[in-house]
Amino acid sequence: MGPPANLPEVNQGKGMSSSIVRMIACAVIVVSLGGCVTTNASRLGAPTASRAAVLPQAVALYRTAEQVQGRYEEIALLNSAGDSAFTDESKMFESMKKKAGELGANGIILDAISEPSAGAKVAGAIFGVSAQRKGKAVAIYVFPAAAAAQAPADAIAQ
Secondary structure, eight states, rough: OOOTSSSSOOOOHHHHHHHHHHHHHHHHHHHHHOOOOEEEEEEOSOOOOOOOOOOOOOOOEESSSSGSSSSSEEEEEEEEEEEEETOOHHHHHHHHHHHHHHHTEEEEEEEEEEEOOOHHHHHHHHHHHHEEEEEEEEEEOOOHHHTTSSOGGGGOOO
């Protein structure tokens, strides 16, 4: 007595290797998606001028506002998050620079970077959920030296 006519035959040799390839491909996709850092921006007030986008490599990072040379305007609050197992601070900074550049900002003043606790990382590994690394910053536009004297005083911070 053979298998019922309506059931397909299972080929153990060929089907097994293609299943493994599919599982590996799915794992690669999941890992690559999980490694992404997302950054969102909340604009602060109305900018004094419309600005063209800036390349991420041209966006400067500042640890504190005191490091900014010259006058600047705050453009937006930036919030970043990414899975701590697949991201690091440099990826977070790159994501912030990209978002700031899209807004026409040429600088970022870093605020806080928070790491998930050891307990959150363990729980994430056990339950298969992400333990998030988070970062905050302020996107700014630093006025060129000649233009700083002409900028409106109420829109500029020092």
